[in-house]
Amino acid sequence: AGPVREPNPARVLALGFAGVILLGGLLLSLPFAWEPGHRVSFLDALFTATSAVCVTGLVVVNTAETFSTAGELIILALIQVGGLGIMTMSTLFAILVGKRITFRERLLIQESLGQLSPAGMVRLVLYVAAVTAGFEVVGATLLTLYWWQAYDMPFGLAAYRGLFHAVSAFNNAGFDVFDSRRPSLERFAGDPVITLTIGGLIVAGGLGFTVLADLGRRLRHPRHRLSLHTRLVLWTTAALLVLGTVLVAAGEWSNPATMGRLSPGGRFWAALFHSITPRTAGFNMLPMAELTNLTVLATILLMFVGGSPAGTAGGIKTTTLALLLATVRATVRGEDELVLMERRIPTLVVAKALALAVMAAGLVLAVTVGMLLWDGHSLEATVFEVVSAFGTVGLSLGITPELTAAGKVLILLTMYAGRVGPLTVAVALTRRGRRPRAVRYPEERVLVG
């Protein structure tokens, strides 16, 4: 018997996502998925399916008004399949990476999940699904009870909306089923319960599965030491939440079109929510078109960074940002190794962080050039839209429904690349060993700066 050909996980991932998107696009372009009196073109259906599977949340049509309940449930299923697939695959890659490099992390994850046999894979998916279901059930229950009691929604409607938005929030999808008069979560601006429930689900989903597993272990074993990765993710996430809240508050505090009408407490909650949602949930409580320049800039930056690895969030990731900043500190201090929280970081990890950030910036710039050539919106709205699509955020300054066909195709491809790209790159980096060079070239220095 010849050797068994190993499947290429990067190809499996890319084709699997494409297959689910195509299936979803076909389903959403059938009349049973539409509200009576509405039509959805195949391009719009495909765009919606891509946005759902890639847990982005950019929409060319209002979801509640255009799609029937059946259509909305298809979208919800696409979000859950996409989110679960991303969580599972990225955790799997994390294990593969860990397998090659860190003995300790491998032990941690393998102890929970077993070996990477087919049985271990099934166990991994079930484990991730159980954690996901736990968060979603708790979130849906809280939302249902609150909307039923505090907003006088009928119980059935409150339960449906509670489930939809809990799933959408934990998977960082950003889809909503409120009408276009006050879309997304605008009617809940400044509400502390909604901010904390939906914001909490977003943050939890964005921390990544390895961090959730590490934290869960700490809860069960108080003497368990959190990994460097977990500590780095938690500190960077906290710092970005504080920074984002301050910037959004500075931008909107006295803007009568956004926060100006809220109480000081309400303004705080709205600022906190608008610091959470760009990383990379995509709900909004404040009307996006009315935000000041400062908030728009802060939102673009937060969207570009995004959440943490091995979760449902997009962007270049918190750890990447932390490593870039740590490299600056080390270079300015004249240190020749990168030490963070009393641990040395391997040079190859820093190179990977740098490569990811540069590739992300390059992709955003290239797509923006294409959008400026083939879709005539302002530079600000275009950059915002492209960063939002790449980071699978789903916020928009309002141009998504007005995109040309070329613009829709570009944004659709950017959502796909932003979701699948970094993962497949991670696979490639994981599977390929260091190639020894045939030639050892002489060293030569170059001036920079």
Added chain:
Amino acid sequence: AGPVREPNPARVLALGFAGVILLGGLLLSLPFAWEPGHRVSFLDALFTATSAVCVTGLVVVNTAETFSTAGELIILALIQVGGLGIMTMSTLFAILVGKRITFRERLLIQESLGQLSPAGMVRLVLYVAAVTAGFEVVGATLLTLYWWQAYDMPFGLAAYRGLFHAVSAFNNAGFDVFDSRRPSLERFAGDPVITLTIGGLIVAGGLGFTVLADLGRRLRHPRHRLSLHTRLVLWTTAALLVLGTVLVAAGEWSNPATMGRLSPGGRFWAALFHSITPRTAGFNMLPMAELTNLTVLATILLMFVGGSPAGTAGGIKTTTLALLLATVRATVRGEDELVLMERRIPTLVVAKALALAVMAAGLVLAVTVGMLLWDGHSLEATVFEVVSAFGTVGLSLGITPELTAAGKVLILLTMYAGRVGPLTVAVALTRRGRRPRAVRYPEERVLVG
């Protein structure tokens, strides 16, 4: 006798620049420097002096209409002192860097310049001044003859303008003495002689002194092998010129407010010039306020990259960009060392490039946030202005004269930081050796992407 205290070159540089700026600001705020009937506030005079010494070219008032010939000559002197100071100091740092690391480059430069004794320093300044004078005299002669003959300017005026713009171009200063009806070089849009003369001076000044010295050596000794640094600078510069020309042509080819009225040949020259000038000259041939979004985006990117080290250009530098892209290639290929043009690049050089780029992005973002808080212009024009100031470019979408006092101070400080900052950082990196750590921490991996 105790040990002689060595002067700190970073402090000498920063204070020297500040001193020249202050002197220039005082001179330009005296009435003899103004055209009759004009007044210049001390803040505006200080802004103009900063812009001249830092060879930026952002102006709050039209130079020709506001300053007398005496004032213009003071500005020209400030440009020359600033440019020569930058060329000399950055070359000196290049030698210091080379001294610590590359034996070959040290030999190359020391052979021309002698040891770094006080006498060697004087020789270095004279050498740089001679090369500068050579380029400026040739450029001024060509411009004078052309303007005298082809544009029917009186010979004296042509000679004055030729000298002024040759000095301004080689030092990447971007100051002009044309009136505000058609400011900068707008009256020469599409002129091949002006494009090639002024564009050539800009590119030569932007290549950096070590590259010019290396090329000069090649001219005298045809078998001399160009250094990796020289080859990297030349290739990156060429690639950016081609890319910039294509993007500007794509953005403006049929824009009736800019290139539309020119012949196809004229459009090519104008596109080439507008690809050269953001790196980091600051002249313009096309009205900046009329540029399309695509050209604005391309200009911002080119301004951020800027020119090459050890010259009069600003920005993060061509070599920094090349090293970032090479790191991406190496990471995607799974290689664990950075090889470029058959030479290995030391890891510390890559870390320095990364640190510079991240610091530059951070500074631009921080100043932009300040500008949005204290100076109410659009996000696009503000980012453009801040990148232009940081890169010491001098292009503007038109808001410079409309800046508030707070905005002027912020932009003034950004010009100074953009000019002096990278150099002092370079000194710090050069002078401080690798610090061995007292503790050797264990290695731990972090997930990115």
